[in-house]
Amino acid sequence: MAPPALNAGELEARLTGLHADSYGWALSCCDWNDAEAEDVVQTTYVKVLSGQARWSGRSTFRTWLFGVVRLTALERRRREASLRRRADRAETDGSAAPTATAAPDEAVLAAERARRLRQALDELPDRQREVVHLVFYQGLTVSEAGEVMGVSVGSARTHYHRGKQRLKTLLAEDDR
Incomplete structure (x- = not known):
């Protein structure tokens, strides 16, 4: 039996309750890059709140949400790789911003x-x-x-x- 559809307020409450965990998972999916993880979480929330991604109830909401975060991170990674390939083909200046890693x-x-x-x-x-x-x-x-x-x-x-x-x-x- 499918769960009842969640209204915007219920969705927002669930997302808020899972925010810290969702962000932690996004960090892992984005190789610990804070900015990328923030973008992935924000894009995930837009997908969920706009109805692009819908929870069917076949798994827990949390499990489903983590799946959406993972797929959103993969989509972002593919999109960025495609943009890099295009830039390389266009023979742009080739300067890519190095990824900063914080020293422990x-x-x-x-x-x-x-x-x-x-x-x-x-x-x-x-x-x-x-x-x-x-x-x-x-x-x-x-x-x-x-x-x-x-x-x-x-x-x-x-x-x-x-x-x-x-x-x-x-x-x-x-x-x-």
């Missing part, structure tokens, strides 16, 4: 650990990184993460298990 604050141990974990996560294959992030940081089940990613539960479990094992190895190597 060496004085804060927690920041260093977060940096090491983020670096280890970045070394995982995409699907392993996505499922680990969704389960660890967003509190989804492996099954829900599989829905967000558009893969079977078995595949999500395999990626999750391999991702945890690889993280353990990478972090252990860092400790040496």
